[in-house]
Amino acid sequence: MRFEFATSDRIIFGPGTVAEVEALAVSMGSRVLVVTGSRDARAEPVLSALRKAGLVAVTFSIPEEPTLELVREGVERAEAEDCDTVIGIGGGSVIDGGKAIAALMTNGGSPLDYLEVIGRGAPITMPAAPYIAVPTTAGTGAEVTRNAVLASPEHQVKVSLRSPLIVPDVAIVDPLLTHSMPPEITASTGMDALSQLIEPYVSRMSNPLTDALCREGLIRAARSLQSAYDDGDHAVARLDMSLASLFGGLALANAKLGAVHGLAGVLGGMTGAPHGAVCGRLLPPAAQVNVRALQDRDPENPALTRYAEIAVLVTGSSDATTEQGVSWLEALCGALEIPGLAAYGLEEAQFAEIIEKAQASSSMKGNPINLNDEELAEILTQAL
Numbered sequence: 479m480r481f482e483f484a485t486s487d488r489i490i491f492g493p494g495t496v497a498e499v500e501a502l503a504v505s506m507g508s509r510v511l512v513v514t515g516s517r518d519a520r521a522e523p524v525l526s527a528l529r530k531a532g533l534v535a536v537t538f539s540i541p542e543e544p545t546l547e548l549v550r551e552g553v554e555r556a557e558a559e560d561c562d563t564v565i566g567i568g569g570g571s572v573i574d575g576g577k578a579i580a581a582l583m584t585n586g587g588s589p590l591d592y593l594e595v596i597g598r599g600a601p602i603t604m605p606a607a608p609y610i611a612v613p614t615t616a617g618t619g620a621e622v623t624r625n626a627v628l629a630s631p632e633h634q635v636k637v638s639l640r641s642p643l644i645v646p647d648v649a650i651v652d653p654l655l656t657h658s659m660p661p662e663i664t665a666s667t668g669m670d671a672l673s674q675l676i677e678p679y680v681s682r683m684s685n686p687l688t689d690a691l692c693r694e695g696l697i698r699a700a701r702s703l704q705s706a707y708d709d710g711d712h713a714v715a716r717l718d719m720s721l722a723s724l725f726g727g728l729a730l731a732n733a734k735l736g737a738v739h740g741l742a743g744v745l746g747g748m749t750g751a752p753h754g755a756v757c758g759r760l761l762p763p764a765a766q767v768n769v770r771a772l773q774d775r776d777p778e779n780p781a782l783t784r785y786a787e788i789a790v791l792v793t794g795s796s797d798a799t800t801e802q803g804v805s806w807l808e809a810l811c812g813a814l815e816i817p818g819l820a821a822y823g824l825e826e827a828q829f830a831e832i833i834e835k836a837q838a839s840s841s842m843k844g845n846p847i848n849l850n851d852e853e854l855a856e857i858l859t860q861a862l
Contacts, residue, residue: 481685483732484642485622486611486649491724493717496652499565499610500527506608506647507563509534511556513576515568516541520614520658524567536561540568543629543636543746543753544575546589552579556607565610566646569667570618570627570753573611573646577626580606581644589628595637595838596630602641611646614655616706616719617667617754619674619727621649627743635747635835645731653713653720661707665814668703668719669758672810674726675699676761676788678733680768680781681844688733693791695725700792707814734844737857738764740836748832751822758816762807763860769800771847781846820862829855 490498503510510528512535514521521537528535536559538552556564556579564583566576578589584604590597611621620626624645625638659667678684679692702718709715741764742756765785772779782800789803790796798806833854836842849857 479685481687481732483687484624484645485728485731486646488648489622489651489724490648491651491721493652493654495650496524496612496655499524499612499650500531502610502648503528503533503563503565504531506610509559509561510536510563510565511552511559511561511579512537513552513564513566513568513572513579514539515572515614520655521567524565524612534559538579540572540575543571544578544626545629545631549575549578549582549589549628553582556583563608565612567612567614569613569615570620573613573618573620574626574628576609576611577606577620577644577646578628578639580609581626581639581641583607589639592639593628593637594640594840596633596635597637602643604643606644609646610648610650612650612652612655613723615659615663615667616653616656616716616723617670619671619723619725619730621646621651622724622727623731629747633747636743638840640840651720651724653717656716656720657711659710661710662815664707664710665816666752666754666758667723668699668706668754669761669811669814669816670754671695671719671723671726672699672703673738673757673761674730674735675722676765677736677738677844678726678729679788680784680846681733681736682846683844684733688729691725691729695722695729696788696791698722700794703810704813735841736764736845737768737836737842737849737854740839740842740845741832741854741857743839743841744832744835745819745824748828749822749824751819755816756819758811758814759819759861760857762804762811763857765807766804767849767853767857768846771849771853776847779846818862819858824858824862826859829858832858
């Protein structure tokens with residue numbers, strides 16, 4: 479057995495830990511680019527603390543998913559202000575956008591120089607600028623991953639800037655920052671977290687360390703996602719979901735994902751649908767199709783046992799079957815009002831293009847078995 483595990487140099491978790499950003503930033507530099515989402519007000523306490531500490535703090539907004547052009551603009555802003563440090567405060571899009579900006583601040587060039595699939599895929603060779611990641615949602619785990627998902631409207635796809643050198647130096651996970659998420663965002667990001675615990679657990683690249691994280695994360699997400707959706711100020715549920723998100727990020731960064739994310743990345747690029755909602759809707763049929771493919775073509779694959787274990791973990795029933803696990807996922811999508819993919823404009827005529835792009839994605843390499851085009855089409859059909 480051989481495996482590697484890489485993550486942020488430091489992870490700080492707990493209610494109120496956002497207050498530690500100031501001291502960390504002071505130790506890293508003097509001029510900070512603070513990357514925010516559409517609501518700058520959420521970062522105002524941090525900005526105020528940085529300025530009181532004598533740091534120059536300038537903001538750059540990533541209001542939606544980070545595009546190649548937005549990342550270029552962020553780098554230009556950092557260079558114009560002579561920034562030496564980056565802080566990302568927001569959801570996964572903000573955290574990923576900050577990672578890409580920090581990487582290009584030290585490596586130079588354009589995002590296309592380094593992107594997989596649509597770019598040249600050149601390696602990142604220099605450590606990114608010092609970066610503190612502060613998530614305000616509970617889903618992506620982007621604060622501890624080694625990739626930054628960027629959207630290319632021109633190519634109608636989302637692709638990753640990927641390197642161990644872009645993992646944030648410090649991840650500060652403060653569950654209190656997630657209390658303001660509205661129910662629909664709680665649902666979408668929560669389903670993303672759940673999928674990022676399930677896929678690494680059945681991945682062909684799983685290892686004992688990621689397995690432990692996935693098991694613990696699945697228990698927490700299963701018991702708390704509905705509660706966080708129903709009551710945004712449910713402190714225990716919010717803490718559970720922040721941990722589930724963090725554990726999912728740690729797991730996917732070291733064990734990869736699978737067909738759900740392989741398809742979701744393409745679907746998001748083509749339709750603009752929320753990533754987590756797409757993952758949630760794809761999750762039940764992907765599990766069902768994977769299990770059948772494994773039973774038919776690779777019945778000794780340990781992932782079959784893993785799917786049964788997942789059913790036990792999420793239902794809380796020691797004798798739960800894989801089918802009952804799939805039914806639990808379907809019921810959760812209904813309870814969280816996750817719409818079918820047709821609601822985002824997906825049509826069967828698009829399947830061939832989606833499948834072709836998904837088959838080439840990095841995420842698909844972690845799937846426990848190679849799914850053929852017909853099986854991927856079945857997943858999409860059921861998710862409509």
